[in-house]
Amino acid sequence: MLLGVLLFALNDTMGKWLLGTYAVGQLMLVRSVAGLCVMAPAIQRVGLSGFRGAPRPGLQVLRAACSTLEASLFFWGVSTLPLAEVMTYYMAGPIYVTALSPLLLGERVGWRRWAAIVAGFCGVVLALHPSPGSLSFGAVCALLGSFFYALFLITTRKLAAVSGTILMTGQLLSSLIFGAAFVLVYGWTSPGPVDLALMLLLGIGSLSGNLCVNQSLRMAPATTVVPYQYTLILWGMLFGYVFFGEMIGPLTVAGAGIIVASGMFIFLREQQGLRRSPTRQRAAVPVTIAKTHDLD
Secondary structure (H helix, E strand, O other), X not given: OHHHHHHHHHHHHHHHHHOOOOOHHHHHHHHHHHHHHHHHHHHHHHHHHHHHOOOOHHHHHHHHHHHHHHHHHHHHHHOOOOHHHHHHHHHOHHHHHXXXXXXXXXXXXXXXXXXHHHHHHHHHHHHHOOXXXXXXXXXXXXXXXXXXXXXXXHHHHHOOOOOHHHHHHHHHHHHHHHHHHHHHHHOOOOOOHHHHHHHHHHHHHHHHHHHHHHHHHHHOOHHHHHHHHXXXXXXXXXXXXXXXXXXXXXXXXXXXXXXXXXXXHHHHHHHHXXXXXXXXXXXXXXXXXXXXXXXX
C-alpha cells in the first residue's frame, strides 16, 4: 500500500511538472495510450465477446466519464494550487461516498457516521480557507474533481461483478477520446524525448500503483492497509516543497487532519458493520484511493 501510494504521488508530481509546458488534454491522451499498450495482453485475453457481454454498459460509460473528469479536473487543479492541497480535497472522496450512499446505494448510515460526514465537510471548508479570493479556478476544479471521484467510487461499487480489465479499458478509452478532442481543439505541443517518456510514465505509473494497492488488499485485511492511503498528503507536501517550492497554510493542514480523522472513523465503522453482516461483507468493495479493480 505504501509503495502504491508513493507511485500515485510521483505520478501526480510528474503531471504537475509537465503542466508547465503541456495542456491537460495532451497529458490525458498520451497517458491513456501508454496504459492501453500495457494492458493489451489482458485486453486480448478478454476478447471482443467479453466486452460485448459485459453487464450494465450504461453504468460502465458513466463510470468511465467520471474517471476522466476527476483525473482531468485534478490536473487543472494542481496547475494553479499546491499539490498537497488538491490531494487533500480528493482524500475527502470516501466521505462524499458515505454521504451519497443512502440515496445512490440504498445503504443505511447511522448518526455516528453522519457526524463524521459533517466533520469531514467542515474539514474541506477549513482547507479551502474561505475568503473573497479562495474560490479560484483551481479550487473549483479540485472541489468538482473530488465530487466526480466520489461518483467514480460509487459506480465502481455497483459494478463490483464486472472484470477489472473491462472497467479499466473503458476508463482508458474515455480518457483517450477526451484527450484527443482537446488536442484537436487546442493543438499539440511537440515534446522532447524526456518529456514524452514522462508522459508515457503517467499511464504506466498509475497502473503500477493500482496493482500495488490491489496486492496489498489481497495480502492483508483492509483495516490494516487502507489507513496508509493517507500518506498521500504527506508525499504531496514533501514533493510540492521539493519540486515546486510550495508551502500549504495552517488552515489547510488543520482541514487535512479533520478529513483524515473523519475518513478513518467512517472506514472503521463500515468495517465493523461488515463484520456483523456476512452478506454485506461478500458484496462490499473497499473504498480506497485505488482507481481500478484487479486486472484479471
